[in-house]
Amino acid sequence: MNYYHNIEGEQISPMVLPTISVRGDDLLGLRHTTVPGTHALANLRVDYRPTDTGERAIARDGHSGPGLYACFWDRELFYIGTFAGTGRPTNGNVARERWTKHVAGMTFRGHGVTIGERALNQIAEDAPSALGALLLEADRARLSKTAGMLQTQYATFRFASRHWDDFALLDPAMLARFAFVYLRPSLHGRLAGMDKATLDPHLRAMERGIVTLLDPPCNAASTNRDGTPGPGIADTEKTMRQVMDSHLAAVQSDHPDYQLRSRRS
Numbered sequence: 001m002n003y004y005h006n007i008e009g010e011q012i013s014p015m016v017l018p019t020i021s022v023r024g025d026d027l028l029g030l031r032h033t034t035v036p037g038t039h040a041l042a043n044l045r046v047d048y049r050p051t052d053t054g055e056r057a058i059a060r061d062g063h064s065g066p067g068l069y070a071c072f073w074d075r076e077l078f079y080i081g082t083f084a085g086t087g088r089p090t091n092g093n094v095a096r097e098r099w100t101k102h103v104a105g106m107t108f109r110g111h112g113v114t115i116g117e118r119a120l121n122q123i124a125e126d127a128p129s130a131l132g133a134l135l136l137e138a139d140r141a142r143l144s145k146t147a148g149m150l151q152t153q154y155a156t157f158r159f160a161s162r163h164w165d166d167f168a169l170l171d172p173a174m175l176a177r178f179a180f181v182y183l184r185p186s187l188h189g190r191l192a193g194m195d196k197a198t199l200d201p202h203l204r205a206m207e208r209g210i211v212t213l214l215d216p217p218c219n220a221a222s223t224n225r226d227g228t229p230g231p232g233i234a235d236t237e238k239t240m241r242q243v244m245d246s247h248l249a250a251v252q253s254d255h256p257d258y259q260l261r262s263r264r265s
Helices: 052-058 094-106 117-125 130-136 154-162 172-177 196-214 233-252
Strands: 003-005 011-014 020-023 028-032 044-048 067-073 076-083 178-183
Touching (some): 020 052, 028 094, 044 094, 067 233, 076 094, 130 154
Antiparallel strands (some): 020 178, 067 178
16 A cells, blocks of 8 residues: 655555445435336436435545545446546535436436437347337437436446346335445645646546456446446455555656646646
């Protein structure tokens, strides 16, 4: 583990902060919609509705960003993502801004879930499946819209189809089968006072490295195209921490390939 040091050489903070790990039922709630969704079972909204346990886990420092996160179903990885904050890196809540949408979209139960024409054509050529039939029977113009917060892709469909026996019956009790891990860089050294535009490329670079190593089924950059789940929570967290630790150490050493530059510069 790499650390920041003060001018006397004493350790003041690890470069990667302690892991936040929390179950879905400690953060999220479900409610049914009365307005028709984009397909017959697109009838749920996923809300940020933390219990006391979830509130303590996600807001222990008064904010949750920035960082990298992993999403799990039945303790197996399905997605890696980044969160650079809302407006400023230290603002925002990753559970409200990201995880609610991932559960709604990647289960295909969210009211506004969409999937593109190309993916629908691929689904039509696949072996028949319950979720595939549901999507192909839907209003194609509504389902294939590119706007909205719950856009999915073919890889997401393959993951959801693999678990459709469960996702078709998704209820509040099943939220306990989702879990989230969040790792954040400590904002010391060269990261102190940086803005979102400067930090975001580094978060995305670390994300790419982690996705390459773990191959989660719902990431666009993954080579996993059959919905096979990734590794478990412990192995995922270990890999995330190793990638982040290595990258942040290079940033702090001012390695020419890891210098902090704003995308606006």
